[in-house]
Amino acid sequence: MSEAVTITDIDAAAARLNGHARRTPLLNSPFLDEIAGRRVWIKAECLQHTGSFKFRGAWSALSALDEDTRKRGVIAFSSGNHAQGVAMAAARHGVAAVIIMPSDAPQLKIDNTRALGAEVVLYDRVSEDRDAIGAQMAEARGLTLIKPFDAPMVIAGQASCGLEIAAQAANQGIDTAQVLVCCGGGGLTSGIALALEARAPNMTVRPVEPEGFDDVARSLRAGRIERNPALSGSLCDAIITPQPGDLTFPILKRLCGPGLSVSDEEALRAMALAMLRLKIVLEPGGAVALAAALFHKEKIDGEDVIAVASGGNVDPALMTRALALVDT
Amino acid sequence: MSEAVTITDIDAAAARLNGHARRTPLLNSPFLDEIAGRRVWIKAECLQHTGSFKFRGAWSALSALDEDTRKRGVIAFSSGNHAQGVAMAAARHGVAAVIIMPSDAPQLKIDNTRALGAEVVLYDRVSEDRDAIGAQMAEARGLTLIKPFDAPMVIAGQASCGLEIAAQAANQGIDTAQVLVCCGGGGLTSGIALALEARAPNMTVRPVEPEGFDDVARSLRAGRIERNPALSGSLCDAIITPQPGDLTFPILKRLCGPGLSVSDEEALRAMALAMLRLKIVLEPGGAVALAAALFHKEKIDGEDVIAVASGGNVDPALMTRALALVDT
Missing domain, CATH: 3.40.50.1100 (Rossmann fold)
Incomplete structure (x- = not known):
């Protein structure tokens, strides 16, 4: 592409x-x-x-994946709005979403993302490498990364x-x-x-x-x-x-x-x-x-x-x- | 009608x-x-x-008047939302609106109605007869009453x-x-x-x-x-x-x-x-x-x-x- x-x-x-x-x-x-x-x-x-x-971009990205890829689920890094957009777009496509969020994100956003059906994985901004955590999970489960903007x-x-x-x-x-x-x-x-x-x-x-x-x-x-x-x-x-x-x-x-x-x-x-x-x-x-x-x-x-x-x-x-x- | x-x-x-x-x-x-x-x-x-x-009903009523009648302006009794609807509908038709409001209506609603271009006349709910005030003004200026619902x-x-x-x-x-x-x-x-x-x-x-x-x-x-x-x-x-x-x-x-x-x-x-x-x-x-x-x-x-x-x-x-x- x-x-x-x-x-x-x-x-x-x-x-x-x-x-x-x-x-x-x-x-x-x-x-x-x-x-x-x-x-x-x-x-x-x-x-x-x-x-x-954010729901627009998340839906666009998910709906553009081929079905076999999409079925394995998606992963995203986000402090909030992108997370919720990906979570709802994934839920409505009937596929899993793993969201990697900083542990100091607003509680409302963490709760909402979970309530929308996503699996939320929290990391510490200072001591942990979110990219390493995400890469490991993506590889283990065949998840596709949905980037927030790029x-x-x-x-x-x-x-x-x-x-x-x-x-x-x-x-x-x-x-x-x-x-x-x-x-x-x-x-x-x-x-x-x-x-x-x-x-x-x-x-x-x-x-x-x-x-x-x-x-x-x-x-x-x-x-x-x-x-x-x-x-x-x-x-x-x-x-x-x-x-x-x-x-x-x-x-x-x-x-x-x-x-x-x-x-x-x-x-x-x-x-x-x-x-x-x-x-x-x-x-x-x-x-x-x-x-x-x-x-x-x-x-x-x-x-x-x-x-x-x-x-x-x-x-x-x-x-x-x-x-x-x-x-x- | x-x-x-x-x-x-x-x-x-x-x-x-x-x-x-x-x-x-x-x-x-x-x-x-x-x-x-x-x-x-x-x-x-x-x-x-x-x-x-309320804007819907006000616009509908104003736009249904014949032009000569509408040009003389309209009058309404309202504690707020109907007042604002009539005020904006009248302003956009380029005609005058007189709004009779109780003096204890929320200040935000009084201010908004005036800012939308209406002439606000306040009356005391206890001691004054709003219908008499309204009837007198309507007759003197040829205003058409826009009722709030009936x-x-x-x-x-x-x-x-x-x-x-x-x-x-x-x-x-x-x-x-x-x-x-x-x-x-x-x-x-x-x-x-x-x-x-x-x-x-x-x-x-x-x-x-x-x-x-x-x-x-x-x-x-x-x-x-x-x-x-x-x-x-x-x-x-x-x-x-x-x-x-x-x-x-x-x-x-x-x-x-x-x-x-x-x-x-x-x-x-x-x-x-x-x-x-x-x-x-x-x-x-x-x-x-x-x-x-x-x-x-x-x-x-x-x-x-x-x-x-x-x-x-x-x-x-x-x-x-x-x-x-x-x-x-």
């Missing part, structure tokens, strides 16, 4: 996802438009199965979100807009960028990251892959990765505008406004694109901006903390 | 709403299925414009939600189910019942109310309209009405199954589970149908149940209170 992802691959992934993934709505609110100084459209991917876009069928699956954005924006008469995407390893961002290149070529994708963890923005500026100096210390844990992927970065470099970054507090405020004005729940990492649209408007161009709200798997304590920031 | 609402009226209302109201998603979660002991499908009407189904074009608009439920359930292969609807005056409930009578005749609508404010359930049992003994003392303020409507009750009586009722705490728990598992925000009155599906399963029949989540306009303090009930 070629490493390049084409619009044919994306259309095929969307066809495999049809009837299995949700077509999530494109929401808006006059109250958010007023804050942003332009029309803001929110692609509510938190309403996807398992609460994040794999063509995963990128093609996430790109189905971009096809929907193109169609839903056209439906609103919108042809030109910056599309802000919460960005970790770049699977969703590169997938959406590829879909829009083909179906809405006047749109420009811009990755959004947490301040201090802006490896993608720095890599885009430098023209080559740069790493994050640290991997903890942000509330936006879902989108903290060491560096952009080898497959995703060339796509991001070719297609994306400059990256944006937001503070944890801005992400929390965007969460609160999403609850109040859109009636959706976001996690901090899933709220950074909306936060950029609302609080960094001077860095954005155009009458319309589209923000992808990529996930909503957040503990009640953090929701409560976000709500405390809004004075009503 | 006849007082009867036909499927032709409903299809016509849906056509007028097309491109203006959102087609809200039908959501589900394996975690909620487990609690409910069957598959639970949530019609997320909290994602409608203005955060509740009007054919309003019922036809709310019924568009039922058309969507029929289509979305069929899409999931569901032909037979009880459909639980949060019920105040019965506009949404009767509208959905009429739509399903025509398009999904194996479905049965059941009204859901707050405990102690179950005028519809008691009226259905008695076969004639009964009143609530009180109009305050529930968190579910959005669906507290004195009694079912003269137009809605005969429809409810002809088409609905027995009513259900839930406690305030059950409504709060359903709100918390909706946030955690579906990533949607509900208000207590918009969560009673889901609460019945989750916590009164022994009173419900069938493999599938559909719960309409009718609104999400809730203050942060109450969201925080709901979140405190879930132990994670």
Whole structure:
């Protein structure tokens, strides 16, 4: 299989996802438009199965495997959202999923992954080598690794979100807009960028990251892959990765505008406004694109901006903390 | 205009709403299925414009007026959700809206209604006669009254939600189910019942109310309209009405199954589970149908149940209170 992802691959992934993934709505609110100084459209991917876009890529990758390979089961490394996406996609295909998770992952995500039918194997981030653990299990049981972002069928699956954005924006008469995407390893961002290149070529994708963890923005500026100096210390844990992927970065470099970054507090405020004005729940990492649209408007161009709200798997304590920031 | 609402009226209302109201998603979660002991499908009407189904009826009524009448503006009495629906529908038609609200309505709802462009007139529930205030303003300015539920074009608009439920359930292969609807005056409930009578005749609508404010359930049992003994003392303020409507009750009586009722705490728990598992925000009155599906399963029949989540306009303090009930 070629490493390049084409619009044919994306259309095929969307066809495999049809009837299995949700077509999530494109929401808006006059109250958010007023804050942003332009029309803001929110692609509510938190309403996807398992609460994040990750189900798309997981389903795409699993459904693309030949049946004999798939029957032996799959394995994934994930701190949460990818884990849940793979777990549900595997369960619905009737095959086993082993998920290797750090032992300090949020309890809600560990519980959810187990409840979705996966076998969760915890490892210690400091003292254990997760790749060695995974490789050993994969070999012993014939499991196929489902990577979180740097794999063509995963990128093609996430790109189905971009096809929907193109169609839903056209439906609103919108042809030109910056599309802000919460960005970790770049699977969703590169997938959406590829879909829009083909179906809405006047749109420009811009990755959004947490301040201090802006490896993608720095890599885009430098023209080559740069790493994050640290991997903890942000509330936006879902989108903290060491560096952009080898497959995703060339796509991001070719297609994306400059990256944006937001503070944890801005992400929390965007969460609160999403609850109040859109009636959706976001996690901090899933709220950074909306936060950029609302609080960094001077860095954005155009009458319309589209923000992808990529996930909503957040503990009640953090929701409560976000709500405390809004004075009503 | 006849007082009867036909499927032709409903299809016509849906056509007028097309491109203006959102087609809200039908959501589900394996975690909620487990609690409910069957598959639970949530019609997320909290994602409608203005955060509740009320926009449908308001748009339907406004768009059905002749242009000369509409141009003079409209007036409505409402404690909140109907007010916001009428305000936005009027603003998008470019006409004035006067909203008569009790002075003790939640501040968020008063503010939102004003921000949506309406002129809000507050009255004291105890000492003032809202009907006299409204009649005087309507006459002086030639405003048309948009009733909250007991009007054919309003019922036809709310019924568009039922058309969507029929289509979305069929899409999931569901032909037979009880459909639980949060019920105040019965506009949404009767509208959905009429739509399903025509398009999904194996479905049965059941009204859901707050405990102690179950005028519809008691009226259905008695076969004639009964009143609530009180109009305050529930968190579910959005669906507290004195009694079912003269137009809605005969429809409810002809088409609905027995009513259900839930406690305030059950409504709060359903709100918390909706946030955690579906990533949607509900208000207590918009969560009673889901609460019945989750916590009164022994009173419900069938493999599938559909719960309409009718609104999400809730203050942060109450969201925080709901979140405190879930132990994670």
